[in-house]
Amino acid sequence: MSYQFDDLKKSCPTEWRDYIEHSFVQQLGDATLATEAFQHYLKQDYLFLIQFARAFALAAYKSPTLADLKQAKEGLEAIVDTELDLHISYCNEWGISEAELAELPEARATLAYTRYVLDTGNRGDLLDLHVALSPCMVGYGEIANWLNSRSTTIRGDSNPYDAWIAMYESDDFQEAMQAEVQWLNERLAEVSPARFEQLSRVFRDATRLEIDFWNMGLNLSE
Numbered sequence: 001m002s003y004q005f006d007d008l009k010k011s012c013p014t015e016w017r018d019y020i021e022h023s024f025v026q027q028l029g030d031a032t033l034a035t036e037a038f039q040h041y042l043k044q045d046y047l048f049l050i051q052f053a054r055a056f057a058l059a060a061y062k063s064p065t066l067a068d069l070k071q072a073k074e075g076l077e078a079i080v081d082t083e084l085d086l087h088i089s090y091c092n093e094w095g096i097s098e099a100e101l102a103e104l105p106e107a108r109a110t111l112a113y114t115r116y117v118l119d120t121g122n123r124g125d126l127l128d129l130h131v132a133l134s135p136c137m138v139g140y141g142e143i144a145n146w147l148n149s150r151s152t153t154i155r156g157d158s159n160p161y162d163a164w165i166a167m168y169e170s171d172d173f174q175e176a177m178q179a180e181v182q183w184l185n186e187r188l189a190e191v192s193p194a195r196f197e198q199l200s201r202v203f204r205d206a207t208r209l210e211i212d213f214w215n216m217g218l219n220l221s222e
């Protein structure tokens with residue numbers, strides 16, 4: 001039996017679908033999402049990205065080869081030098097200042113998700129950590145593609161969330177997503193059924209925590 005990334009999704013089809021097709025995502029595509037929900041999500045996503053950067057630093061520490069070390073370093077660099085700056089200016093366009101971002105308390109859903117990823121990486125090896133990160137690295141690209149495949153999704157100036165979709169459909173993000181799937185496919189091909197069972201638990205838990213992250217945005221929960 002040789003496993004692939006797709007097998008992780010197939011091991012929790014309901015959770016994966018609930019994450020990709022979440023009502024937060026649907027409302028964002030239909031341009032009906034409440035401004036406050038999106039702003040709350042954006043603020044917490046800033047805190048998420050900071051912990052996400054730490055996860056790449058952990059990936060560097062957990063890297064057995066120079067190639068893995070370089071990949072982790074590039075991920076960390078991309079988040080710290082580019083994505084966080086982009087996120088801060090995007091938050092600004094939505095009326096959220098950098099000063100406000102710096103003062104934010106972490107919502108429970110943000111704490112749960114990010115610390116789960118870091119703990120999984122600490123307990124396990126680089127593959128555990130990548131599997132824990134894959135719902136975010138692959139899921140958002142899939143979400144953009146799913147939104148584009150629906151007839152009710154509104155694109156362009158009449159959707160205030162158009163730039164969000166554009167970011168995750170971009171070549172840069174889609175290429176990073178493909179690279180992650182390929183990295184995982186190469187490693188999953190060699191794992192035993194018992195190891196795959198462990199990894200699918202990590203994947204399912206991280207996916208459930210992504211669902212909670214959307215719920216947190218919709219419900220404005222802290």
Ligand SMILES: Cc1ncc(CO)c(N)n1
Nearest residue numbers: 045048135136137140213
């Ligand atoms: C919660 C969350 N998951 C995934 C991504 C995509 O990087 C993000 N920005 N935030």
